Amino acid sequence: MKLTKTLLASTALTVAAAGVSAQEMSKDMTIVSWGGAYQNSQLKAYVEPYLEMHPDVSVAWDESSAEAVAKLRAMNEAGNITWDLVDVTAASAIRLCDEGLAMEIDFDDTLAEAPDGTGAEDDFGDLIVSDCFIPQIVYSTTFGYRSDMVPEGVEPPSDVCAVFDLETYPGKRALEKRPLNNMEWALYCDGVAKDEIYDVLETDEGQDRALAKLDTIKDQVVWWSAGADTPQLLADGEVFMGSTYNGRLFSVIEEQDQPVAMLWDMQVFDLDGWIVPEGLSDEALARVKDFLYFATDTQRLADQAKYISYGPARESSAPMVSQHAELGIDMAPHMPTDPANAGNTLLYNYEFWADYRDDIDAKFQSWLAQN
Amino acid sequence: MSTLKGSGPQTSDAPTPEDAFHEAAALDAREGEPPHGSGNDGPVLAADGTPLKRSLARALRAQKMRALALIAPLLIFVLLTFIAPIADMLFRSVENQIVRDTLPRTVEALADWDDTSGELPDNAVFDAAYTDIFLAAEYKIHTRLGSRLNYELTGVSSLFRKSGRGLDDIGEVYLDQLEDLDENWDEALPWAELMGTADSVAAYKAWVEAEDKARENDEDFNDPIPAFEMRDGIADVLPRTAEMYSRFAEFVRVEDEDSPFEEEPWTIVLTRLYEDLRDGDVSSYDGPRAEMLKAADELVDSPDFQTADLKSTFEEIDEDWMDLAVWRTIKTYSPAYTSGYFLNAVDMQKTPDGPALRDEDERIYGLLFKRTMFMSLVITFSCIALAYPVAYLLSTLPMRTANLLMILVLLPFWTSLLVRTSAWKVMLQQQGVINDVLVWLGLVDDAARLVMINNQLGTIIAMTHILLPFMILPMYSVMSTIPPTYVRAAKSLGATNWTAFWRVYFPQSVPGIGAGSILVFILSIGYYITPEIVGGTTGTFISNRIAYHISSSLNWGLAAALGTILLAVVLILYWAYDRIVGIDNVKLGG
Numbered sequence: 001m002k003l004t005k006t007l008l009a010s011t012a013l014t015v016a017a018a019g020v021s022a023q024e025m026s027k028d029m030t031i032v033s034w035g036g037a038y039q040n041s042q043l044k045a046y047v048e049p050y051l052e053m054h055p056d057v058s059v060a061w062d063e064s065s066a067e068a069v070a071k072l073r074a075m076n077e078a079g080n081i082t083w084d085l086v087d088v089t090a091a092s093a094i095r096l097c098d099e100g101l102a103m104e105i106d107f108d109d110t111l112a113e114a115p116d117g118t119g120a121e122d123d124f125g126d127l128i129v130s131d132c133f134i135p136q137i138v139y140s141t142t143f144g145y146r147s148d149m150v151p152e153g154v155e156p157p158s159d160v161c162a163v164f165d166l167e168t169y170p171g172k173r174a175l176e177k178r179p180l181n182n183m184e185w186a187l188y189c190d191g192v193a194k195d196e197i198y199d200v201l202e203t204d205e206g207q208d209r210a211l212a213k214l215d216t217i218k219d220q221v222v223w224w225s226a227g228a229d230t231p232q233l234l235a236d237g238e239v240f241m242g243s244t245y246n247g248r249l250f251s252v253i254e255e256q257d258q259p260v261a262m263l264w265d266m267q268v269f270d271l272d273g274w275i276v277p278e279g280l281s282d283e284a285l286a287r288v289k290d291f292l293y294f295a296t297d298t299q300r301l302a303d304q305a306k307y308i309s310y311g312p313a314r315e316s317s318a319p320m321v322s323q324h325a326e327l328g329i330d331m332a333p334h335m336p337t338d339p340a341n342a343g344n345t346l347l348y349n350y351e352f353w354a355d356y357r358d359d360i361d362a363k364f365q366s367w368l369a370q371n
Numbered sequence: 372m373s374t375l376k377g378s379g380p381q382t383s384d385a386p387t388p389e390d391a392f393h394e395a396a397a398l399d400a401r402e403g404e405p406p407h408g409s410g411n412d413g414p415v416l417a418a419d420g421t422p423l424k425r426s427l428a429r430a431l432r433a434q435k436m437r438a439l440a441l442i443a444p445l446l447i448f449v450l451l452t453f454i455a456p457i458a459d460m461l462f463r464s465v466e467n468q469i470v471r472d473t474l475p476r477t478v479e480a481l482a483d484w485d486d487t488s489g490e491l492p493d494n495a496v497f498d499a500a501y502t503d504i505f506l507a508a509e510y511k512i513h514t515r516l517g518s519r520l521n522y523e524l525t526g527v528s529s530l531f532r533k534s535g536r537g538l539d540d541i542g543e544v545y546l547d548q549l550e551d552l553d554e555n556w557d558e559a560l561p562w563a564e565l566m567g568t569a570d571s572v573a574a575y576k577a578w579v580e581a582e583d584k585a586r587e588n589d590e591d592f593n594d595p596i597p598a599f600e601m602r603d604g605i606a607d608v609l610p611r612t613a614e615m616y617s618r619f620a621e622f623v624r625v626e627d628e629d630s631p632f633e634e635e636p637w638t639i640v641l642t643r644l645y646e647d648l649r650d651g652d653v654s655s656y657d658g659p660r661a662e663m664l665k666a667a668d669e670l671v672d673s674p675d676f677q678t679a680d681l682k683s684t685f686e687e688i689d690e691d692w693m694d695l696a697v698w699r700t701i702k703t704y705s706p707a708y709t710s711g712y713f714l715n716a717v718d719m720q721k722t723p724d725g726p727a728l729r730d731e732d733e734r735i736y737g738l739l740f741k742r743t744m745f746m747s748l749v750i751t752f753s754c755i756a757l758a759y760p761v762a763y764l765l766s767t768l769p770m771r772t773a774n775l776l777m778i779l780v781l782l783p784f785w786t787s788l789l790v791r792t793s794a795w796k797v798m799l800q801q802q803g804v805i806n807d808v809l810v811w812l813g814l815v816d817d818a819a820r821l822v823m824i825n826n827q828l829g830t831i832i833a834m835t836h837i838l839l840p841f842m843i844l845p846m847y848s849v850m851s852t853i854p855p856t857y858v859r860a861a862k863s864l865g866a867t868n869w870t871a872f873w874r875v876y877f878p879q880s881v882p883g884i885g886a887g888s889i890l891v892f893i894l895s896i897g898y899y900i901t902p903e904i905v906g907g908t909t910g911t912f913i914s915n916r917i918a919y920h921i922s923s924s925l926n927w928g929l930a931a932a933l934g935t936i937l938l939a940v941v942l943i944l945y946w947a948y949d950r951i952v953g954i955d956n957v958k959l960g961g
Contacts (some may be wrong), residue, residue: 004387008467032958035431059498069924070921070922070923073925095514095518098511098514098515098532099511099512099514099515100511100512113480163890177908209494222825223825223907223908225903236800236802236803237802238800238801238802351529354528354529354532355521355525355526355527355529356525357529357924358521358522358525358924358926359525360923361611362733362735363732363733365735365916366730366733366735366738368908369735369738369739369742369908369911370738371908
């Protein structure tokens, strides 16, 4: 009896020693994302395939990406990190990395190479904006308009300044209830050259100038705070045009077949991707790394574009972008990064907004609150 | 007996121990008069011989403890999960230790600086800032301080972020020259030998050998690296270097979980070494690595040796360091507690001349507080107006019909708040149900549809609907206890319908209105999700800003200050209500 036990124990030990890497990974993983169509694209493109390969692993979702920085900070203060992998925008990632709440990633060590052997770091290239941030997609904030509400005899808008042109294009606009992007568009349409926008916006006069420009359309604006608002407002015909994330507009246009068209001019590029919280246990970290290696490889990022019209962050993924999984239409022309769409674009200025957000936001909110 | 606090039915009920207690006290007070039932003079005694007063007090105490034990689970639960977090959050509205904790030396050095002098702080302050920010950057806490101070002065956020990286430049000037002299200055082990005890260095070397051997033999080797210990004498030879190196050693051990034997020191250690060599004398030093140190001393003393100027390095990193406002902000916010968040919450800010109102285009909180109050009042009154007839009807109808109506009142209660709010969106928007009906009826022109949402009106309509049950239920429970005979009696004595209602019925229903109003008003003053969805820009409440500061701008101090003010306002209003109407007049039921 005793002998059997010892034998069994030693066998178990041998097995454990043989499969060290598999044994040391935790069995469950909490992934934080945005919910909605975007989270669904992640689920379909790499979470479900990963779970098929590892049937013993379970994944829990937490749709908290919008408050990720606040919650991670609170978790860190409480000394109890309950998330394993967090999907955030680049601006949040930079902040988390600066504060030591996100782990620094060695791209070449942790992530898969491109099919042609290019290292991950080169493959992601310029999109690596922080040491802690693994970009997944390039998305843009841009305008959509009701094609059936364009006045007769007028060309459909092709210039972002149509937003401020109430005479040619009457009707309500939907803009986001925060200064980011709106201030840039306002200055641009007030005649500021694109490369001088942030120099102007730094000054009090520049901020007043942008607000004055926004004043011209203020009573025609519906302010949104959730990404789903503008698509709904457009679908209901509540507004003539509105800004939102390009993926949301894609689903209004292609999936819901609404009479809405894209206005790509001066779209503002931003990145979304993963961070790994600092302070994970070794087992959790091993699991997360294993998952990341799979989920951010070239094929998986290209697959994600089958479900949502955001551009994959790897250069090597771009040529592999194929057709929509259900509609069967080519996705490439719907990508914000497609040359036809990316003629005139702006890149989210992380550093500027890190500094000026508090200040400009105070002004902007005060301006909003006054009638 | 009547000395018992409070009023209510319990005074007339069976005697309680407290009654007996008071009786005993009264008896006790009657000096001289022999108490009945006892043959002795002096205090009344209980059966066991102790004075009755004491034995009663004991019984009473036991009873109180039992009562406390019964409510203890709830009390502890509420304390831990409700009161404590709220208190903690409110505390953040004045807490400001971050500046002091992150920049301890700078704060101390700045104490001597006159911020009205118009001159930059002296080199001692820059040196303190160099040490503080360097350490903060290693611990990755400098950007958090940057964002904290950025609330007060725009641009500090990037200033600290850049400085965290840029301050390595100072030490690198020294590192480069010393490295050219002797490569060992950029190696981990020689530094450890210079700074550490001979024993710990020997232990490390033995460990390295053991590891090499294990690797050769392909064995597992999991022994931890031996601990590093600072040598006692080194602080006399190189005081500043030793101090900084021991900070480094501790950091490497605790934060990196590594060892100073394997990590080359921070660049700031080189700066300190330079200063020690410049000011001190190492010629008598004969410990390990003496030659290396003496050669460095010679180099430092030679005229060719380049030094880094602190101020100009700071200026190179960012010219904002030459801006007095930055130093003034650090000095102003250096105390551990600040009124800054509260000033901010009432649209004011700290200036060198004391608190002053913010620029007009940055004021917002006063407006939002006023709006929150005003709209909560409007919502409360519209709830009263709508709920009164419904509650009256409920209380007068026969039971069966009343129950059915009651279910209709409660139905919205069982529906998700978000669903109800979104439903109002569908109803009220310009292409919504109400506008469509009005246009179809021809009452409104298609081009001039009513704007009923994304403004105050939308918030008022949606919140009135959502909070209506909170008004109807207390009103109903009070009204259902008003005997119908009173109104009949009034009428039979010649009162008109109106007089009977206004003089007889209405005064009896006031407690229900009071209870409902308090409920609705206090609920609405802190409402968040409905104003966020249907409020647009003119229909949002202060709570929306609080939520913004908690989750987006991460200015928790300001959010806490706003929350504290909101809480104080509610308490003051409650107090005023108690003074004017009397809280005894509030009834949630018969």
